[in-house]
Amino acid sequence: MLPCCDRGVFGPNPMKLDTERFRVPPGANVDLAKWPTRVGPIYRGEAQYQDILHHHIAGMSAQQELLYAANSHAVLLIFQAMDAAGKDGVIAHVMSGVNPQGCQVFSYKHPSADELRHDFLWRTTRDLPERGRIGIFNRSYYEEVLIVRVHPEILRSEGVPGRRGDDRNVWRDRYRSITELERHLSLNGTRIVKFFLHLSKDEQRRRFLDRIDKPEKNWKFSAADVEERKYWRHYMKAYQKCLAATSTRHAPWYVVPADDKPNARLIVSRIVLDTLESLKLEFPRSTPRRRRELQELRKRLAR
Numbered sequence: 387m388l389p390c391c392d393r394g395v396f397g398p399n400p401m402k403l404d405t406e407r408f409r410v411p412p413g414a415n416v417d418l419a420k421w422p423t424r425v426g427p428i429y430r431g432e433a434q435y436q437d438i439l440h441h442h443i444a445g446m447s448a449q450q451e452l453l454y455a456a457n458s459h460a461v462l463l464i465f466q467a468m469d470a471a472g473k474d475g476v477i478a479h480v481m482s483g484v485n486p487q488g489c490q491v492f493s494y495k496h497p498s499a500d501e502l503r504h505d506f507l508w509r510t511t512r513d514l515p516e517r518g519r520i521g522i523f524n525r526s527y528y529e530e531v532l533i534v535r536v537h538p539e540i541l542r543s544e545g546v547p548g549r550r551g552d553d554r555n556v557w558r559d560r561y562r563s564i565t566e567l568e569r570h571l572s573l574n575g576t577r578i579v580k581f582f583l584h585l586s587k588d589e590q591r592r593r594f595l596d597r598i599d600k601p602e603k604n605w606k607f608s609a610a611d612v613e614e615r616k617y618w619r620h621y622m623k624a625y626q627k628c629l630a631a632t633s634t635r636h637a638p639w640y641v642v643p644a645d646d647k648p649n650a651r652l653i654v655s656r657i658v659l660d661t662l663e664s665l666k667l668e669f670p671r672s673t674p675r676r677r678r679e680l681q682e683l684r685k686r687l688a689r
């Protein structure tokens with residue numbers, strides 16, 4: 387059952403959010419017109435929003451310490467969205483309480499000349515998180531089946547032999563490469579969670595106008611943003627194909643309604659917290675030998 391725009395997503399406990407309603411089931415057909423860009427109510431006023439967000443952040447901070455101490459898993463969070471959907475804001479607010487020594491954010495734009503000389507997964511593979519850490523990809527290798535699918539001339543510029551943008555096998559093969567990489571990472575201890583911030587075209591227009599009208603936001607806007615709106619239908623089709631082909635049990639996609647920014651932040655923060663808690667991490671246990679060593683060191687320090 388999909389979340390709908392006229393009912394809340396909280397259960398009896400307002401701190402517990404039913405996040406499974408935003409998860410794309412493996413193998414499901416995806417029609418984004420049936421997935422809402424707005425849900426409510428998740429929070430009842432600014433005070434409750436802050437309380438819930440702080441609750442989630444505190445939980446993530448505690449779990450991050452366990453993640454680092456256990457040194458058994460890594461976590462990779464991937465964010466994809468249309469322009470102005472709020473990826474930067476979600477990352478900044480949700481991860482505000484996480485120790486920066488254990489978390490890295492990578493943003494990917496147009497590939498460099500050096501990156502184009504390698505396969506499409508190469509540049510992001512270099513930035514995968516090590517065990518004990520959280521990695522965040524603000525855009526990712528998924529751009530290669532999204533913007534490249536909408537603009538096939540990009541594929542031709544990549545110099546991949548025997549590949550044309552109108553060749554359906556290109557996308558099938560790239561989906562397979564992605565899912566096989568994610569399965570490999572999962573088998574080796576990396577938990578992957580992927581977020582599509584689902585923004586409506588009308589809300590994007592409103593946010594673009596806001597960027598024009600407020601001088602302090604002018605830097606965020608360019609003529610290319612308006613130009614890309616012409617391809618909205620093509621992008622939605624590309625996202626639908628991508629979500630359907632690559633949402634798996636070990637690397638799920640979540641379609642997060644993004645028209646309400648605080649809602650989106652609460653949904654994402656709850657999913658991240660649930661993911662960390664599902665790892666059932668523990669601090670390393672001391673052995674009798676280790677405890678004897680520590681007691682000896684304590685005696686030396688106490689002299």
